[in-house]
Amino acid sequence: MTAVRSITCHHTAGPATGDAPSLAVVRDGRGDLPGPLAHLVLARSGTVHVVAAGVCFHTGRTWERWQSNQNAVGIEAEATGHDVWPAAQYAAYARLCRALADHYGVPFARVLGHREVAKPVGRKVDPNFDMAAFRAAVASSEDDMPTADEIAAAVLGRRIRNFHGDTVTLEQIVVATEQRIADAQNQLQAITDALHDRLVDDNA
Numbered sequence: 001m002t003a004v005r006s007i008t009c010h011h012t013a014g015p016a017t018g019d020a021p022s023l024a025v026v027r028d029g030r031g032d033l034p035g036p037l038a039h040l041v042l043a044r045s046g047t048v049h050v051v052a053a054g055v056c057f058h059t060g061r062t063w064e065r066w067q068s069n070q071n072a073v074g075i076e077a078e079a080t081g082h083d084v085w086p087a088a089q090y091a092a093y094a095r096l097c098r099a100l101a102d103h104y105g106v107p108f109a110r111v112l113g114h115r116e117v118a119k120p121v122g123r124k125v126d127p128n129f130d131m132a133a134f135r136a137a138v139a140s141s142e143d144d145m146p147t148a149d150e151i152a153a154a155v156l157g158r159r160i161r162n163f164h165g166d167t168v169t170l171e172q173i174v175v176a177t178e179q180r181i182a183d184a185q186n187q188l189q190a191i192t193d194a195l196h197d198r199l200v201d202d203n204a
C-alpha cells in the first residue's frame with residue numbers, strides 16, 4: 001500500500017452460524033480471487049482477527065484512487081447480509097474504525113461502505129446498515145487503542161530480571177548495553193593504538 005487514506009467496511013455474506021467461519025476464505029482467497037481478501041475480519045462476538053498487512057483485494061473498481069486497494073484498509077465483518085447484527089459486533093465495528101481512523105489520520109467521512117465506493121453504482125450491497133448512522137457511531141466511539149509512544153513507554157517501563165538477577169526496566173538494560181558496547185569499542189581502540197605504537201617502535 002502506498003498510504004492509508006480510507007477504510008472500507010464489508011460484510012462476508014458467509015455462513016449463518018459460527019463466530020468467524022469466513023476467516024480462512026478471507027485469508028486464502030477463493031477460486032477466482034487470491035487472498036488475502038481483507039486486512040481484518042470482525043467476528044460476530046466482536047473479536048477482531050488480523051489477517052494481513054499490505055495490499056488486500058477487497059474493493060474491486062472504485063470511484064476514487066484513495067478508495068482503492070492501494071489506499072484502503074479493508075474490514076470483512078462476519079454476517080449473512082440479512083440477519084440482525086449482534087450489538088457487540090456492531091459496537092466493535094465502530095470502535096475498530098475509530099481506532100484505525102485515529103491511528104492513520106483518516107477523516108470519519110472516509111470510513112465508507114463497500115457499496116459506496118464500488119463502481120458502478122449497485123455493484124455491491126455491503127454492508128447492509130445505514131452508513132451515515134454508522135459514521136456517527138464511529139465519531140462518538142471510544143478510542144482506547146494506545147499510541148506508538150504509549151506502547152513504547154509501557155514496554156520500556158516493564159520490569160524484568162537481568163543477567164545478574166537484579167530487577168530492572170528494559171530501558172535500563174538498553175542503556176547498560178549501549179554503555180558496554182561503548183566501553184568495548186574504547187578498549188578495542190586502545191589495543192589498536194598500542195599495537196600501532198609498538199609497530200612504529202619496532203620499525204624505528
Ligand SMILES: [Zn+2]
Pocket residue numbers: 009010011058114124126
Ligand atoms: Zn465488500
